Amino acid sequence: MNELRELYQATILDHNKKPRNFCELEDANRTADGHNPLCGDKLTLYLKVDAEDRVVDVGFQGSGCAISTASASLMTEFVKGKKRGEIEEDFIRFQELVTTGAGEAAGVETLGKLAVFSGVREYPMRVKCATLSWHTLRAALENTGATARTE
Amino acid sequence: MSAADASLSSDHAVSPLDVEAIRRDFPIFSRTIRGQPLVFLDTAASAQKPRQVIDALLEFYESGYANIHRGIYQLSAEATTRFEGVRDTVQRFLGAADRREIVFVRNATEAINLVARSWGDAHLREGDEILISAMEHHANIVPWQMLCERVGSRLRVAPINERGELEVGAFEALLGERTKIVAITHVSNALGSIVPLHEIIPRAKSHGAMVLVDGAQAVPHAKVDVAALGCDFYAFSGHKLFGPTGSGVLYGRLPILEATPPFLGGGDMIETVSFERTTYAPVPQKFEAGTPDVAGVIGLGAAIDYLETIGLDRIELWESELLEYATEALEAIAGLRIIGTASDKAAVISFVLEGIHPHDIGTVLDQQGVAVRAGHHCAQPLMEVLGVPATVRASFSLYNTKQDVDALVKAIRTALELFA
Numbered sequence: 001m002n003e004l005r006e007l008y009q010a011t012i013l014d015h016n017k018k019p020r021n022f023c024e025l026e027d028a029n030r031t032a033d034g035h036n037p038l039c040g041d042k043l044t045l046y047l048k049v050d051a052e053d054r055v056v057d058v059g060f061q062g063s064g065c066a067i068s069t070a071s072a073s074l075m076t077e078f079v080k081g082k083k084r085g086e087i088e089e090d091f092i093r094f095q096e097l098v099t100t101g102a103g104e105a106a107g108v109e110t111l112g113k114l115a116v117f118s119g120v121r122e123y124p125m126r127v128k129c130a131t132l133s134w135h136t137l138r139a140a141l142e143n144t145g146a147t148a149r150t151e
Numbered sequence: 152m153s154a155a156d157a158s159l160s161s162d163h164a165v166s167p168l169d170v171e172a173i174r175r176d177f178p179i180f181s182r183t184i185r186g187q188p189l190v191f192l193d194t195a196a197s198a199q200k201p202r203q204v205i206d207a208l209l210e211f212y213e214s215g216y217a218n219i220h221r222g223i224y225q226l227s228a229e230a231t232t233r234f235e236g237v238r239d240t241v242q243r244f245l246g247a248a249d250r251r252e253i254v255f256v257r258n259a260t261e262a263i264n265l266v267a268r269s270w271g272d273a274h275l276r277e278g279d280e281i282l283i284s285a286m287e288h289h290a291n292i293v294p295w296q297m298l299c300e301r302v303g304s305r306l307r308v309a310p311i312n313e314r315g316e317l318e319v320g321a322f323e324a325l326l327g328e329r330t331k332i333v334a335i336t337h338v339s340n341a342l343g344s345i346v347p348l349h350e351i352i353p354r355a356k357s358h359g360a361m362v363l364v365d366g367a368q369a370v371p372h373a374k375v376d377v378a379a380l381g382c383d384f385y386a387f388s389g390h391k392l393f394g395p396t397g398s399g400v401l402y403g404r405l406p407i408l409e410a411t412p413p414f415l416g417g418g419d420m421i422e423t424v425s426f427e428r429t430t431y432a433p434v435p436q437k438f439e440a441g442t443p444d445v446a447g448v449i450g451l452g453a454a455i456d457y458l459e460t461i462g463l464d465r466i467e468l469w470e471s472e473l474l475e476y477a478t479e480a481l482e483a484i485a486g487l488r489i490i491g492t493a494s495d496k497a498a499v500i501s502f503v504l505e506g507i508h509p510h511d512i513g514t515v516l517d518q519q520g521v522a523v524r525a526g527h528h529c530a531q532p533l534m535e536v537l538g539v540p541a542t543v544r545a546s547f548s549l550y551n552t553k554q555d556v557d558a559l560v561k562a563i564r565t566a567l568e569l570f571a
């Protein structure tokens with residue numbers, strides 16, 4: 001049970017049960033779909049981005065496992081108010097956190113609450129669950145209209 | 152399985168299985184997973200291997216290895232005899248009339264692709280129909296879709312009811328003069344439902360359709376007799392039958408195989424080759440281009456010998472006891488819903504837990520040494536029909552015990568506690 005609580009930290013369980021920003025944004029000017037074909041996890045991300053490439057509002061909808069739902073929920077809180085360039089740096093740091101753990105050395109404190117996902121790196125099969133929303137966010141910011149895929 | 156689907160029924164007295172002795176045949180059970188004994192409940196994905204199969208591979212590579220069908224030396228002749236001997240074994244195992252009806256392929260997927268590509272391209276035209284069921288594995292959907300794209304034929308899908316049973320009446324209504332082939336699973340990999348082939352096949356035949364059966368999930372669980380079934384093709388994978396990966400079988404009725412063009416071209420499948428023209432070898436060599444998985448086939452032979460020594464009737468009986476025990480234990484868990492409750496079922500249980508995603512359950516179970524499959528089970532269209540994104544699937548086999556079921560239940564309770 002202790003190892004499980006390392007992965008499924010209280011914050012993750014809470015955000016899974018009550019995902020924040022779990023809504024469609026009516027005035028979104030960027031959207032993207034994310035799909036993890038292996039798991040069937042699906043999400044749609046809605047962004048309102050201003051003229052300076054700053055995410056002023058964000059929402060998401062979809063269904064997935066606890067890791068992917070909590071990751072999307074915490075991500076929406078984390079990136080609100082940030083500029084695209086900053087988000088790109090966060091993305092790289094987050095990815096390191098859930099894969100190699102290198103993100104810890106490179107300033108995990110900048111990831112704030114997202115540090116709860118550090119347990120994911122013990123479960124390589126679950127990394128894609130944690131990063132799906134981030135890949136989708138990147139696709140939305142690039143505004144290509146393509147579905148973000150983890151495969 | 153019903154008596155018509157299998158030559159064996161459980162009416163006669165069958166001595167019980169010595170599961171502890173069987174477990175000692177499987178070296179994998181001596182290892183631990185995350186510090187705990189392995190509870191392996193994913194045999195429907197691939198079966199573990201008994202010592203007898205592993206030894207057959209070792210022995211062949213160590214002291215019997217050579218290529219087949221071409222050497223003039225003793226070693227090659229011996230290897231050829233052993234390889235071809237497995238063809239006789241499989242012929243007997245499936246109840247085929249002729250050894251030439253057994254084609255060695257890599258797996259059931261390749262077998263179905265062979266039929267869709269070689270037989271399908273030669274016999275299907277625009278407007279013709281292929282009838283499958285709603286609970287097919289992707290391996291029995293995609294090759295037919297690809298065929299439809301090539302020749303302009305149409306894929307039709309027979310529905311299932313909410314219990315996960317094929318609706319025979321609805322199936323029959325979809326049969327018509329345009330139906331050229333019925334491609335149907337024997338046992339659903341995702342739900343465990345056993346398809347009533349003894350009702351399906353005569354109906355398909357009366358409409359003049361060919362019948363291919365995907366038997367990947369059926370052969371490890373009960374005796375199959377292709378002659379009694381009356382199908383034209385039967386496909387299975389060796390790795391699900393406790394044999395090595397890379398060994399698989401396509402059974403095809405001889406006149407049909409003879410009228411089917413080759414699949415892959417190359418060595419071993421020819422009679423004579425010149426730059427102007429090639430004539431093909433007779434069946435089954437016509438379909439076995441290149442060096443096959445010789446060791447894999449020899450290992451498959453050892454696996455079948457192993458199962459026949461134990462007795463498929465005893466395995467079937469033990470598995471149904473496990474299924475009953477596990478179904479009862481899982482049904483007692485509040486919030487757990489079994490997906491697929493067909494009256495005739497193999498030892499496969501798909502389920503969902505309210506409020507917990509199957510992948511989270513899979514991880515929590517793995518943490519406790521319990522290996523299950525979580526996902527769409529290569530049956531995405533079926534998941535859509537059932538209205539679930541994914542399920543957890545526990546599958547039981549000859550080496551599983553009631554303690555394994557208890558461990559599964561305990562692990563599920565941990566998941567419920569964690570996500571409470």
